[in-house]
Amino acid sequence: MATARFLSPADHSRPYKSHRYDAASNGLELRYIGADETSGSRVYLDNWGRILRDLAANRRFVSAALKARVREIFTSARPLSSLSGMFPDEDPVLLRSAAYQLLHNGKLRCSNKN
Numbered sequence: 001m002a003t004a005r006f007l008s009p010a011d012h013s014r015p016y017k018s019h020r021y022d023a024a025s026n027g028l029e030l031r032y033i034g035a036d037e038t039s040g041s042r043v044y045l046d047n048w049g050r051i052l053r054d055l056a057a058n059r060r061f062v063s064a065a066l067k068a069r070v071r072e073i074f075t076s077a078r079p080l081s082s083l084s085g086m087f088p089d090e091d092p093v094l095l096r097s098a099a100y101q102l103l104h105n106g107k108l109r110c111s112n113k114n
Contacts, residue, residue, distance in 0.1 A: 026106070051100050058097035066090065067107075070098040074108050 073086055083095040102108040 054093065054097045055100050055104065058094060059101065062094055062098045062101060066094065067098045067102055070095060071102055071107055074099070074102075077111065 069087070070083065073083065080096060080099055083090075083099065084092045087095055099108065103110055
């Protein structure tokens with residue numbers, strides 16, 4: 001059985017060493033966002049909340065075939081919102097969830113550009 005440990009703010013002063021290693025080994029930058037920084041990042045945090053909810057709620061509903069179709073669409077850079085137009089018969093929530101799963105599994109990369 002897994003156990004969880006609640007962390008104090010002092011524990012969050014920097015990311016865990018293992019997380020920093022995993023991120024660095026994959027060419028990613030890991031940055032801790034402290035509570036004092038969140039007030040100006042409301043949209044950013046709301047977006048992350050939506051992504052996490054979609055991942056958690058829809059994982060079992062996204063087929064391998066749908067993920068493969070979504071992956072093919074992203075061979076060139078395009079906004080996530082374009083999926084609905086390209087797959088009008090698919091549920092837009094499942095399309096986003098498929099893209100998020102591909103990002104999470106390292107099958108897609110996302111630009112930091114807005």
